[in-house]
Amino acid sequence: MMLGCNENPKANQQLTAADILGNPEYLAISYGGYRQNTRxxxxTILELKEDMRLLFSMGVKILRTYNLQFQQxxxxxxxxxxxxxxxxxxEMYVMLGVxxxxxxxxxxxxxxxxVEDFENNEAEINKxxxxxKQYPDIVKVIAVGNEAMVKWATSYYVQPGVILKWVNHLQNLKASGELSKDLWITSSDNFASWGGGGSEYHVKDLEKLVxxxxxxxxxxxxxxxxxYHPVFWGVEDKDSTLTDLEKLDVVMLRAKSYAVSQYNSVFNYMISIGANKPIHIGETGWASHSNALxxxxxxxxxxxxxQALxxxxxxxxxxxxxxxxFYFEAFDESWKDAKNPEGSENHFGLFTVDGKAKYALWDAVDSNVFKxxxxxxxxxxxxxxxxxxxxMSSVLIPSENQLITQK
Structure with missing residues (x-):
């Protein structure tokens, strides 16, 4: 049957994680739709739809969620x-967080x-x-844990064996046919937890998990x-003759190189243990405001x-x-540091809570993407x-005192 002129052939295909991950036509983003300072x-469904239309309009077609304790x-x-x-x-697909x-x-x-919190962890996995199974056309990835192995997550981290157990459980459900064989299973964690950090992370269960x-x-x-580690941050002596904006370009390119170096550290560890898996960025971001560190x-x-750079x-x-x-994140969420409205955790979004587009999206506004x-x-x-x-009057050059002036 011939498709109608307004129909999208790709939207009618059963695309898999292998089809969409790493595909630049399917941009990914981390999503939390909370609009108040408490979860x-x-x-509401209408509010979630409002957000989905905004993200889809800017080319985002894969979302990452974080937990199933709430109804979001x-x-x-x-x-x-x-x-x-x-x-x-x-079109919209989901990396479902556990x-x-x-x-x-x-x-x-x-x-x-x-020791894990078995009762709650099992409930999350079962959900x-x-x-x-209910939404096989939407859920393409399940991520077991969020920064659940990194040792600075002192309130809740577990040993890699816990994540391994639940990953194997889900893989067994795929093998038995209860879950789709095309559903991808991962864990979303800090680069150090994936072997890119110190030797304390290099344990047998991590090797098995990879x-x-x-x-x-x-x-x-x-x-x-x-x-915490300003080895790449600041204006170096050799850059002192650059203009203010050129200095910012240099430091932000250095930040990108720092991220690439962390990717390389994980890649090198993975190869060293005889594995060869795709690596995708489960989270990275840059806050637009902070009143502290x-x-x-x-x-x-x-x-x-x-942030825009x-x-x-x-x-x-x-x-x-x-x-x-999975850029962190789509919208500011004020619940993250409710007692400190100016804290950085509240300001990672590309949009403000009330829907203003931050500088990274100004060109999209000019192009009527959100009309x-x-x-x-x-x-x-x-x-x-x-x-x-x-x-620009609020922008400072790292390690220098003067405000940047817009020429």
Missing amino acids: DIQP APNLLKAISELKEEDSNF WIDCQNAWTDKAPNHN AVKLA HAVDYISMHTYPMHDTH YGNHGSRATDEYK YYKHMRDWTNNSNMSC GLTRNGNPITKTYNGNKKAL
């Missing part, structure tokens, strides 16, 4: 399913990192399996390391201009390398009222 208030992820899948029924051109905790995580008791997953979902955050009283890393560099690098980049679309009922407009001079 007790869940986004199931509601998101329902919203996507309804949008697909309403519009045959609409939250994994150790025993006593998030309690007043000391976390036991050698993921149910949703993957061989067990369908691909490695790796996190890299140069922005955080501008404060990364802001103008700290490493001077956070503003919308630097980093976003462009990450998209260019991963698209050209046939990798997916007729809204968030919270607000049309999509630029931050700073589109005044670049006003934006």
Whole structure:
């Protein structure tokens, strides 16, 4: 039968994770739709649809979620399913996150990192399996744990053997036919947890895990390391004669190179243990504001201009390398640091909570990509009222005191 002129042939195909991951026509992003300073208030189906239309309009077709303790992820899948029924051109796929905790995580008791919270972890896994079977046309990846092995996650991290157990469980469900053989299974974690860090991570269970997953979902955050490990951050003597904007270009290219070096460290470890799996960027991002370590009283890393440069560099690098980049994140979420509204965790979004497009998306606004679309009922407009001079007045050069002036 001939397709109607408004129908999208790709949207009617059963694409797999292998088809979409690493495909630059299917941009990926990390998504949380929470619009209040608490997750007790869940986004509605209509709000989720509003967000999906915005992301799809800018070429995003793969989302990453984080947990199933709340109703957001199931509601998101329902919203996507309804949008697909309403519009045959609409495409959106999901990397479904499963939250994994150790025993006593998030309690007043000391976390036991050698024992998992079996009851809650099993419930998360079972929910993921149910949703993957209910929405096989949307759920293309299940990620077991989010930064669940990295040792600085002191509230909840587990040993690699826990992640390995649940990954093997899901792989066995694929082998038995209960889950689609095309569903990819991974864990999404810091580069160090995937062998790119110190030798304390190089344990047998990690080796087994690398061989067990369908691909490695790796996190890299140069922005955080501008404060903790400023080996790449700042204006070097040889760059002192550059203009202010040229200096920023140099430091942000250095940030990109730092991210690439962390990817290389994971790749080299993987090869050293005889594995050869795809590596995709499960998270990377750059906050646009911080009142502490990364802001103008700290490493001077956070503003919308630097965020835009980093976003462009990450998209260019991963698209050209046939990798997916689940950029963190689509929208600001104020619940992340509710007691400190100016904290960096609240400001990683490419959009503000009320739907203003940050500098990284100003060109998209100019191109009418968001025409007729809204968030919270607000049309999509630029931050700073589109005044670049006003934006640049808040931007500092790392290791220098002067404000950047827009020439």
